[in-house]
Amino acid sequence: MEAKLLYETDRCLHCGSCLSVCPLVNAGVPGNPKKVGVYAARDMRKADYFTTTPFNCTFCLACVNACPVNLPTPEVVKRLRGRVKRPDSIEQLVENVKSSGNIFGMRNDERWIWSIELDFPLEEKIDTKAEVGYFVGCNSAFAPSLSGIPVANITLLERAKINYTLISGEKCCGIPLAMAGEESVLAEIAKSNVEEYKKRGVKVLVTSCPACLRAWREVYPRIVKVPFKVQHATQFIFSLIKRGKIKLARIDRKVTYQDPCELARGCGIIIEPRLLIKETGALLLEFKEKGLEAECCGGGGLLRATNPQTATRLALSKLQEAKLLGSEAIITACPACKQNLLKAGGDIPILDIGELLLTALPSNS
Ligand code: SF4
Ligand code: SF4
Incomplete structure (x- = not known):
């Protein structure tokens, strides 16, 4: 993997296009996507030099979009994050996912706390057989300020009379771990999440979190067969409106x-x-x-x-x-x-x- 990254980063043309679009560089924060890409990948031992730098990246992909040779700078940043001493807040997040199945270290069976805001009981939708699955994601499940996201999406599914299910065994999608440079339990998470929806006969999985979506579409298929379609909520809800199932x-x-x-x-x-x-x-x-x-x-x-x-x-x-x-x-x-x-x-x-x-x-x- 590192040899591949080295090969990739050697393609850098030193044009600087990535610098002009990097939000962190533009905000005056120490860091340099061009340097991270070229020098750090060439010699990972120099990672110490980047002890704080690799955590000053939002994985916004602007550098990749601007790069004439599509250099995968965020992938190099991820590798670096796995090489340096992680800040305490990141270390804690990694431990939380490993021990509790969610980034907050909360009891995982409290994933449905947001459902008290629904005007119908959610219990009968959990772990049932259905063609449509909804993957809530840690942030929406536990952060009180985000409860409106699953509430809105579930209400729209109800209004469209969709037979859907949520799973009690939902675990963090694993992307926060990958972002922290810690991939040790990713395979275990991927297999468990896929199996839970497979057991319920799901044919389309819907999530309202783009990071979760990328986990399901890009990361999991490298580990385990994902035997159903995965869509972002905006795609699925738009298809419902087009089919006349939701009127606005x-x-x-x-x-x-x-x-x-x-x-x-x-x-x-x-x-x-x-x-x-x-x-x-x-x-x-x-x-x-x-x-x-x-x-x-x-x-x-x-x-x-x-x-x-x-x-x-x-x-x-x-x-x-x-x-x-x-x-x-x-x-x-x-x-x-x-x-x-x-x-x-x-x-x-x-x-x-x-x-x-x-x-x-x-x-x-
Ligand atoms: S992905 Fe990271 S390095 Fe690339 S532009 Fe965004 S913040 Fe900068
Ligand atoms: S945009 Fe790509 S080719 Fe240009 S300096 Fe950045 S990494 Fe190198």
Whole structure:
């Protein structure tokens, strides 16, 4: 693997395109994607030099998108994170996943705490046979400020009369471990999560977290056969609306969409969220940089755990731009984006796209 990375990084043209788009470099934080890519991969023993640097990366993929030779800088950063002494906050997160199955170290059977906000009992949907599975993800399951995400998505599935299931054995998707440079239990997690949905006869798995989506689509298939389709909630819900299974009323609101890096650059899902916003009748006021060129909000790569000041600074820049656009809400499609934008403060509402759709759901349809 390291030999492959060395080979890859030797292709660097030293053009500097990655530097101009890196949100951390632009925020003046020590670090240099070009140097990480070329020098660190060449001699991993120099990793000590990058003791703090590899954790100053949001895995936003902007460098890869800008690189004329598609150099996998974030992959090198991940390798480095596995080589240096990890900050205590990251060490704790790794231990939590290993011991509890979730990043917070909470009791894993409390994954359904958010469901008290539903106006129907969720119990009968857990561990049942169904064609559609919903993977909640740790952030949405445990962070009180994000409970609206699973509540909205489950309400939309109910409204469309979809037969769906959630699994009591859900474990962290494993991406936070990979981001921490710790891959030792990834295979075990992948096999367990796949088996749980397979047992229930699931044919389509839906998740509202782009990082979870990438785990299911890119990481798990390298470990175990994933015998069903995996979609982001924006794709699945859009297909339900197109099939007439969900009817929306028109809402009068000016909104701005923050493309989550992992969804746009990582999965190429750029159109569906915008089409969903259009379905609500809301007026979409776009950020200057969007889609593949979208600026990172600072919520990825575990940056909030290691460098909260910079994570906040990047988020504030998005909040400010949205305000200047005259936007009344920032819409995103990622729990980490929503959380980071919320933690930055400000008086503009931050909603997941599912939550926006909920506001357009007629009460009696
Ligand atoms: S992934 Fe994003 S934050 Fe990390 S080095 Fe590349 S551009 Fe910078
Ligand atoms: S954009 Fe790619 S080729 Fe150019 S300096 Fe960065 S890593 Fe090297």
